[in-house]
Amino acid sequence: MDPFVARRARLLGAVAVVLLALVETAVALVAPHLAPTDADGRAAAAEVRSGFRAGDLIVAAPGWADPILRVHLGDLIPAEVAGRLDDGRFARVWEVSQRGARSEVRGQLALERRFGALTVRRIERPAPAVDYDFVARWADARVSRRPARGPVVACQNAGDRIQCPDISYNFVRRQIVEVDQKLREALLAQPVGDATVVVEFPAVPLGRTLELGTGLHNTWMRKEAHGPVDLRVFVGGAPAASLTTRNEDGWKRTTIDTSARAGQTAPVRFEITSPAPQARHFAFAAEARG
Amino acid sequence: MKRDRLIPLVLAAATVAWLLAVEGRQGFGRDEGQYMRAGERYWGWFEELGANIRQGHPGRSFTAAGIDHYWSDNAPDHPVIMKTLYGLSWRAFHRCTCTGPTRGLHPIPVKGRHVTLPLFARDSTAFRFPAFLFAALLVVMVYRFARQFVAPPAATAAAVLALAQPHYFFHAQIACFDAPITTMAFAVGFAYWKSLRDPRWGIAAGALFGVALGVKHNAWLMPFFLVAHYVWMRREDFLGWLPGNARRASPRPRRLPRVPLAFLSMLVLGPIIFYAHWPWLWQAPIARTRAYIRRHLEHEHYNFEYLGLNWNNPPTTTALKLLRATAPFVETGLTVPVTTLALAAIGAGRLARRKRGAPVSPDAESETPIAEGPSWLRPGADVDRAPGAFLLAQTLGPLAVLALPSTPIFGGVKHFLAATPYLAVLAGIGLASVAPPLVAAIARRRARLAGVVPVALAAIVCLPSVAETRRSHPDGLAHYNLLAGGFAGGATLGMNRQFWGYAVAPMLGDINREPERAAMYWHDVIHDALSMYKRERRLDLSVGDTGFGEEGIRRSQLGILFYEKHWAMYEGWFWESYGTTRPAAVREREGVPLVTLYKRSVR
Numbered sequence: 001m002d003p004f005v006a007r008r009a010r011l012l013g014a015v016a017v018v019l020l021a022l023v024e025t026a027v028a029l030v031a032p033h034l035a036p037t038d039a040d041g042r043a044a045a046a047e048v049r050s051g052f053r054a055g056d057l058i059v060a061a062p063g064w065a066d067p068i069l070r071v072h073l074g075d076l077i078p079a080e081v082a083g084r085l086d087d088g089r090f091a092r093v094w095e096v097s098q099r100g101a102r103s104e105v106r107g108q109l110a111l112e113r114r115f116g117a118l119t120v121r122r123i124e125r126p127a128p129a130v131d132y133d134f135v136a137r138w139a140d141a142r143v144s145r146r147p148a149r150g151p152v153v154a155c156q157n158a159g160d161r162i163q164c165p166d167i168s169y170n171f172v173r174r175q176i177v178e179v180d181q182k183l184r185e186a187l188l189a190q191p192v193g194d195a196t197v198v199v200e201f202p203a204v205p206l207g208r209t210l211e212l213g214t215g216l217h218n219t220w221m222r223k224e225a226h227g228p229v230d231l232r233v234f235v236g237g238a239p240a241a242s243l244t245t246r247n248e249d250g251w252k253r254t255t256i257d258t259s260a261r262a263g264q265t266a267p268v269r270f271e272i273t274s275p276a277p278q279a280r281h282f283a284f285a286a287e288a289r290g
Numbered sequence: 291m292k293r294d295r296l297i298p299l300v301l302a303a304a305t306v307a308w309l310l311a312v313e314g315r316q317g318f319g320r321d322e323g324q325y326m327r328a329g330e331r332y333w334g335w336f337e338e339l340g341a342n343i344r345q346g347h348p349g350r351s352f353t354a355a356g357i358d359h360y361w362s363d364n365a366p367d368h369p370v371i372m373k374t375l376y377g378l379s380w381r382a383f384h385r386c387t388c389t390g391p392t393r394g395l396h397p398i399p400v401k402g403r404h405v406t407l408p409l410f411a412r413d414s415t416a417f418r419f420p421a422f423l424f425a426a427l428l429v430v431m432v433y434r435f436a437r438q439f440v441a442p443p444a445a446t447a448a449a450v451l452a453l454a455q456p457h458y459f460f461h462a463q464i465a466c467f468d469a470p471i472t473t474m475a476f477a478v479g480f481a482y483w484k485s486l487r488d489p490r491w492g493i494a495a496g497a498l499f500g501v502a503l504g505v506k507h508n509a510w511l512m513p514f515f516l517v518a519h520y521v522w523m524r525r526e527d528f529l530g531w532l533p534g535n536a537r538r539a540s541p542r543p544r545r546l547p548r549v550p551l552a553f554l555s556m557l558v559l560g561p562i563i564f565y566a567h568w569p570w571l572w573q574a575p576i577a578r579t580r581a582y583i584r585r586h587l588e589h590e591h592y593n594f595e596y597l598g599l600n601w602n603n604p605p606t607t608t609a610l611k612l613l614r615a616t617a618p619f620v621e622t623g624l625t626v627p628v629t630t631l632a633l634a635a636i637g638a639g640r641l642a643r644r645k646r647g648a649p650v651s652p653d654a655e656s657e658t659p660i661a662e663g664p665s666w667l668r669p670g671a672d673v674d675r676a677p678g679a680f681l682l683a684q685t686l687g688p689l690a691v692l693a694l695p696s697t698p699i700f701g702g703v704k705h706f707l708a709a710t711p712y713l714a715v716l717a718g719i720g721l722a723s724v725a726p727p728l729v730a731a732i733a734r735r736r737a738r739l740a741g742v743v744p745v746a747l748a749a750i751v752c753l754p755s756v757a758e759t760r761r762s763h764p765d766g767l768a769h770y771n772l773l774a775g776g777f778a779g780g781a782t783l784g785m786n787r788q789f790w791g792y793a794v795a796p797m798l799g800d801i802n803r804e805p806e807r808a809a810m811y812w813h814d815v816i817h818d819a820l821s822m823y824k825r826e827r828r829l830d831l832s833v834g835d836t837g838f839g840e841e842g843i844r845r846s847q848l849g850i851l852f853y854e855k856h857w858a859m860y861e862g863w864f865w866e867s868y869g870t871t872r873p874a875a876v877r878e879r880e881g882v883p884l885v886t887l888y889k890r891s892v893r
Contacts, residue, residue: 024754074872176862
C-alpha cells in the first residue's frame with residue numbers, strides 16, 4: 001500500500017475510534033432519559049381506560065414491558081385474559097408500545113396517540129365469537145380413567161378439581177400453567193401409566209372451528225422428564241385430531257375445522273396418554289369459535 | 291521509573307474508592323449471603339482457636355469435630371481463601387452493634403461486643419472489602435503487564451478498561467469469587483509470562499496457582515491455557531522432533547523441551563497450598579477432594595436465559611448445540627463496552643501482524659532472544675515469547691470452555707470473567723497502535739499538544755466504559771452494551787437480566803413501610819441475605835418471611851418476584867393466590883422490569 005494512503009487509513013482508524021467512544025459515551029448518558037416514565041404510563045393508562053370496553057384486550061409491546069403495563073391497567077386484565085389461549089377472539093386490542101415495538105396483533109388502526117415515550121394504539125378487526133370455552137366450563141367435564149385392562153374408573157368433582165380415585169395426580173383442574181415460560185389458563189390433566197385419561201364435555205355448541213392449545217407445564221418438570229404426551233380429540237364421537245406434545249413444542253396451537261357441524265351441539269372428548277407419563281404436567285385449553 | 295510506581299498506586303486507590311462509594315446500592319445474592327455466613331463461621335474457628343490456646347488446649351481446634359463444626363459450612367462447594375478473608379475483614383473492620391437486637395442473626399454465638407477498627411458502617415462492606423482489594427490488585431497488574439507492551443497512557447487505559455466493564459464491576463463489588471479468581475488468573479498468567487525469562491517467577495507462578503486453587507475451581511483450567519501458549523512458543527522444538535519432518539535439518543536440538551520450572555512449580559506447590567489452606571480437607575484429603583471435584587464436574591445446569599431461550603439442560607440437537615456454543619462469544623460481544631471491543635480487535639490485529647522478534651510497540655520490551663539455547667528455568671529466553679498467542683490463549687481459553695455444550699452456562703459472563711483483563715490489555719495495545727497517526731497529525735498543527743494527545747486519547751477511550759459502568763450500577767447483570775441497545779435491547783434479545791435475588795436492595799425501604807410486612811414472601815432472596823439486611827438495619831426486624839414456593843405465596847400478604855424466565859410459574863401463583871394480575875409496583879431499569887411487588891390488597 002502507498003505509504004501516504006496507509007498513513008491516511010491509520011489516521012481515519014484513529015478518528016473512527018474517537019468518534020465511536022464519543023457516540024458510546026453520549027448514548028450511555030442520554031439513553032436513561034429516553035425510557036418511559038411513570039407519568040407516561042399513567043397518561044397512557046388514562047387514555048386506554050377512557051375508551052376501554054368489556055372484552056377488549058390490552059397488550060404491551062415489547063412483551064417484556066407487560067408487568068409495568070399491568071401496574072397501571074392490571075385491573076382490566078384478569079388472569080383468564082392474561083393467560084389467554086391466543087389473541088384471536090379479541091376484536092379490539094389496545095397496544096401500549098415503546099421504542100417502535102409492535103405486538104403481533106394485526107388489524108385496522110383505529111387510534112394512535114403518543115404519551116411521552118409510550119404510544120397507545122387501538123387495533124380493531126373482525127373476531128369470531130366464542131361459543132364454548134372449555135377451560136371456563138371445566139366443571140361440565142366428565143372425567144374417567146380407562147386402564148389398558150380392567151373397568152373404566154369414573155372421577156368425581158372435588159371442588160377445585162375433578163379427582164380420580166387411587167392416583168393422587170390423576171385429576172383435571174383449571175389453573176394458571178406455565179408453558180415455555182409463559183402463563184396460560186388451562187386444564188391440567190396429567191397422563192397416567194397404562195391408561196387413558198378421558199375428559200369429555202357432553203354438550204358443546206360447535207362453531208366453525210375448535211381452537212386448541214397444548215403444552216407441558218412447569219419448567220422443572222420439563223427439565224426432569226422428556227416423554228411425549230399424546231392427545232386425541234373426538235367431536236361427536238368421530239376422531240377429529242391426534243397430536244403429540246413434547247417439551248420443545250412450547251404452547252402448541254391446533255385448529256380443528258368444525259364448520260360442517262357449525263350450529264350443532266355435540267360431545268367433545270379428549271383422550272390423553274403417554275408412553276412415559278412420569279412428571280408430565282400436560283395442559284390444554286380449547287374454545288369452540290363461531 | 292517513578293511514574294510507573296505512582297500510576298498503579300493511583301489506579302488502585304481510585305478502584306477501591308469507586309467500589310466503596312457505590313457498593314452499598316448492590317444487594318446480596320444467594321451466593322454472597324452464603325459466603326458471608328460461611329466467612330463469619332470460619333472466623334468462629336479462629337476465635338475458638340484463640341480461646342483454646344489461652345486454655346492451653348490448642349489441639350481441640352484441630353480435632354475432626356473442632357474443624358468440621360466451622361469449616362464444613364459451604365463445603366464441598368468452594369475452597370475457603372476468599373471466604374476466610376471476608377470473615378477476617380468483617381471481624382476486623384465492622385462497627386459492632388452485635389450485642390443489640392440483631393445478636394441472634396449471627397451464624398455463630400456473639401460472646402460479647404467485638405473490639406474492632408470500625409472502618410465501615412455496614413457489616414457487608416467489611417465483608418466485601420477484600421474483594422475490592424483484589425479488584426485493585428487486578429488493575430495494578432493489568433497496568434504493569436500492559437506496560438511491557440505499551441507506553442503509560444495506553445497501559446493506564448488498559449487498567450481502567452479492565453475495571454470499567456459493567457458485568458465485571460458488578461462482580462467486583464461483592465463478597466464472592468468471580469472477580470477474585472479473575473485477579474488470580476491474571477496473576478498466574480503474569481507470573482508465568484515473567485517466568486519465561488526469569489526463574490524466580492517460575493516459583494511464584496506455582497505459589498500463585500496454589501492460591502488460585504484456594505479461590506475458585508476455575509483455577510483448574512489455567513494450566514491448559516498456559517500449556518497451549520508454551521507449545522506454540524516452542525513449536526519449533528516440537529515440530530523439529532516429529533519424525534520425517536523437514537525441520538529436522540534445523541540446527542536446533544531434536545529433543546522435546548524439558549518441562550519448564552513454572553509448570554513444575556504449579557504441579558508441586560499448587561496441591562500443597564490447596565490442601566494446606568482448607569482445614570475441611572485435612573481429615574480425609576482424598577475423599578473430600580474427590581467430593582469437591584465431583585461437585586463441580588457434575589454441577590447441575592441451573593436455569594439461564596440466553597437469546598430468548600431458557601437453558602437448564604445440555605442441548606441435545608445440533609442446532610441447539612451450535613446456538614449454545616455461541617453463548618460466551620455473544621455475551622462478551624453484548625456486554626463489554628463497544629469501544630473496548632473495537633480497541634481489543636485492533637490490538638489483536640496489531641499482534642497478528644507483528645514479526646517474530648519485533649516489539650509490540652516502540653515502547654515495548656524487546657522480544658529478541660536473550661539466550662543462545664533453551665533452558666527449563668527460562669524457557670522463553672532463547673525464543674520470541676509470542677505475546678499474541680499468550681493473549682489469545684488467555685482471552686479465548688475461558689470463553690472456549692464455556693462454549694462446550696456440556697458446560698452449564700448459568701451465571702453468564704461471570705464464568706469467563708478471567709478473559710476480560712486480557713481483553714483490556716489487548717485494548718491497550720490497540721490504543722497504542724491507533725494513537726501515533728493522530729498524535730502526529732495534531733503535532734504537525736500544534737506541536738505543544740504532542741505530549742498531551744496520548745493522555746487525552748486514553749481518557750477519551752475510557753469515557754464510554756466509565757459512563758456505561760456508572761449507568762449500569764447497581765444492576766450490572768441486566769446491562770447490555772451499545773450493540774445490544776442497553777437494558778431494553780438486552781431484554782428484547784432475550785438475554786438474562788439477573789440471578790439470585792440481589793436486585794431487591796433498592797426496594798427495602800418501601801417494604802419496611804408496608805403495614806403487612808410481617809407476612810412477606812421473598813422469592814429468591816435467601817435467609818442469609820435477609821439476616822444481613824436486618825443486621826444492617828436496612829430491613830426492619832418486624833419484616834417476616836413466609837417461606838418458599840407456592841405455600842410461601844399463599845401464606846403471604848405481599849411478596850416479590852424476580853424476573854427470570856424460569857420464574858414465570860411463580861407469577862401464576864401470585865395471580866391465583868392474590869386474585870389479581872396487577873402488581874403494586876415494579877422495580878425497573880430504563881423501563882425493563884427487574885422485580886415486581888405484589889400485594890394481596892391491590893386489585
